[in-house]
Amino acid sequence: MVPVLLVLWGATVIPPADLLPDPKLSLLPPVNFTIRVTGLAQVLLSWEPNPDQEPRDAHLEYHVKIHAPQDDDFETGSTESTCVAPLHEGFSASVRTILQEGHAPLASSWVSAELQAPPGSPGTSVSNLTCATSTTMAGGGHRRPHRVSLHCTWLSGEEAPPDTQYFLYYRYGSWTEECQEYRKDPTGRNTACWVPRSSISSKGHGWLMVHVNGTSRTAAIRPFDQLFGVQAIARANPPTNVTAQIQGTRLSIRWDKPISAFPQHCFDYEVKIHNTKKNYLQMEKITTNVFVSAIDHLSKYSIQVRAAVSPACRTAGLWSEWTPPIYVGSEARKPLMEWLLILLTVTACFAVLICPLLCRICHLWARLFPPVPAPKSHIKDLLVTAHCEKAGSSATETEVISFVEGLGCEVLENSVF
Ligand SMILES: *[C@@H]1O[C@H](CO)[C@@H](O)[C@H](O)[C@H]1NC(C)=O
Ligand SMILES: *[C@@H]1O[C@H](CO)[C@@H](O)[C@H](O)[C@H]1NC(C)=O
Ligand SMILES: *[C@@H]1O[C@H](CO)[C@@H](O)[C@H](O)[C@H]1NC(C)=O
Ligand SMILES: *[C@@H]1O[C@H](CO)[C@@H](O)[C@H](O)[C@H]1NC(C)=O
Numbered sequence: 001m002v003p004v005l006l007v008l009w010g011a012t013v014i015p016p017a018d019l020l021p022d023p024k025l026s027l028l029p030p031v032n033f034t035i036r037v038t039g040l041a042q043v044l045l046s047w048e049p050n051p052d053q054e055p056r057d058a059h060l061e062y063h064v065k066i067h068a069p070q071d072d073d074f075e076t077g078s079t080e081s082t083c084v085a086p087l088h089e090g091f092s093a094s095v096r097t098i099l100q101e102g103h104a105p106l107a108s109s110w111v112s113a114e115l116q117a118p119p120g121s122p123g124t125s126v127s128n129l130t131c132a133t134s135t136t137m138a139g140g141g142h143r144r145p146h147r148v149s150l151h152c153t154w155l156s157g158e159e160a161p162p163d164t165q166y167f168l169y170y171r172y173g174s175w176t177e178e179c180q181e182y183r184k185d186p187t188g189r190n191t192a193c194w195v196p197r198s199s200i201s202s203k204g205h206g207w208l209m210v211h212v213n214g215t216s217r218t219a220a221i222r223p224f225d226q227l228f229g230v231q232a233i234a235r236a237n238p239p240t241n242v243t244a245q246i247q248g249t250r251l252s253i254r255w256d257k258p259i260s261a262f263p264q265h266c267f268d269y270e271v272k273i274h275n276t277k278k279n280y281l282q283m284e285k286i287t288t289n290v291f292v293s294a295i296d297h298l299s300k301y302s303i304q305v306r307a308a309v310s311p312a313c314r315t316a317g318l319w320s321e322w323t324p325p326i327y328v329g330s331e332a333r334k335p336l337m338e339w340l341l342i343l344l345t346v347t348a349c350f351a352v353l354i355c356p357l358l359c360r361i362c363h364l365w366a367r368l369f370p371p372v373p374a375p376k377s378h379i380k381d382l383l384v385t386a387h388c389e390k391a392g393s394s395a396t397e398t399e400v401i402s403f404v405e406g407l408g409c410e411v412l413e414n415s416v417f
Pocket of ligand 4: 240
């Protein structure tokens with residue numbers, strides 16, 4: 001049993017004799033290898049099988065190596081290949097014939113081709129090129145309800161002559177166009193571009209190719225190419241209809257999804273709550289379009305929200321701008337309450353502290369200025385004293401009593417005032 005299986009297994013692995021690479025077979029490199037610009041930041045590499053290659057029915061493939069602007073490496077059975085890359089520094093590649101069959105793949109020698117960098121003086125090309133897209137409503141029963149605007153900015157080359165003017169072209173898919181609305185610096189040179197209706201689709205992906213070239217009478221302006229991932233530069237619109245209300249110590253904030261071709265569930269939000277009184281900032285990241293927070297209701301709050309398409313729906317893009325701040329709550333109520341509280345406290349303190357004092361004063365008053373009948377008694381006392389002086393024994397008793405009363409008043413007087 002075992003030997004039979006081994007034989008069968010061996011039979012399936014051994015290729016038919018006519019496909020086995022001939023040890024004496026040598027592969028010849030392709031001919032007429034060319035690199036041709038076929039679009040903005042796009043080249044077509046093409047070559048032909050070597051006409052002298054034998055045997056003619058061998059299943060030949062090609063190994064392509066890109067050297068510039070960036071190393072890349074792939075194999076193909078076709079005799080042409082399209083590459084997308086910035087071309088302002090030129091493009092160079094090599095290709096060779098390969099035969100994959102058999103245990104040791106065979107390969108020919110390489111043939112190379114090069115696309116020269118476009119002419120231009122160093123330092124004349126633009127730098128810091130940045131682009132972003134945003135979605136707007138097309139309106140008016142358009143076939144596509146949303147349209148995508150494109151906005152790009154750049155800096156002039158440091159060595160660019162004063163009369164340099166720049167022009168921006170962009171390509172998305174097979175559609176190429178020049179920017180129509182430029183923003184200019186004070187010298188009239190284009191420094192930014194606005195394309196209100198670009199050919200980029202509202203849920204688009206892939207690449208956006210941007211090419212900025214220029215003219216000057218005194219120098220050749222070097223062009224500049226850059227590729228942007230369409231999803232990575234898509235800036236969401238801010239949320240709409242933001243409302244906030246305070247009920248007791250509950251602050252609830254609501255909003256609607258931004259203008260976008262993406263549905264409701266495709267957004268992440270950030271809420272920024274600024275307590276203007278305590279200068280305290282609260283930032284929250286959420287995926288729903290309602291946010292409720294417990295707050296100190298005696299403060300004023302400024303509320304802003306921003307949005308981004310969530311990674312669940314596509315590659316994360318850029319955060320939107322913050323919505324304009326809306327204000328809720330009021331600090332004005334606080335002083336009123338505070339005053340009320342202070343007033344109450346003061347009243348209470350007054351009641352607690354002043355009343356005994358008043359009572360004591362009343363008491364003292366009563367002592368200092370006794371009721372009208374009192375002098376009578378003193379007179380009576382005096383009379384008594386006189387009487388007692390005359391009478392003898394009982395007089396000292398009365399005198400002592402009145403002295404003690406007088407002393408008591410003095411002590412009280414000192415302790416009170
Ligand atoms: C290579 O290019 C030359 C000149 O354009 C042409 O005559 C020749 O037929 C081409 N070779 C192949 C194999 O296509
Ligand atoms: C331009 O880009 C360079 C390098 O990326 C950076 O260092 C520089 O700060 C940027 N300039 C401006 C004005 O953004
Ligand atoms: C700039 O590039 C565009 C698109 O490639 C081209 O049509 C145009 O002639 C170029 N302009 C200059 C001044 O090089
Ligand atoms: C904002 O609110 C208005 C009125 O309630 C409504 O018509 C509109 O559709 C809302 N906007 C969005 C984007 O939901």
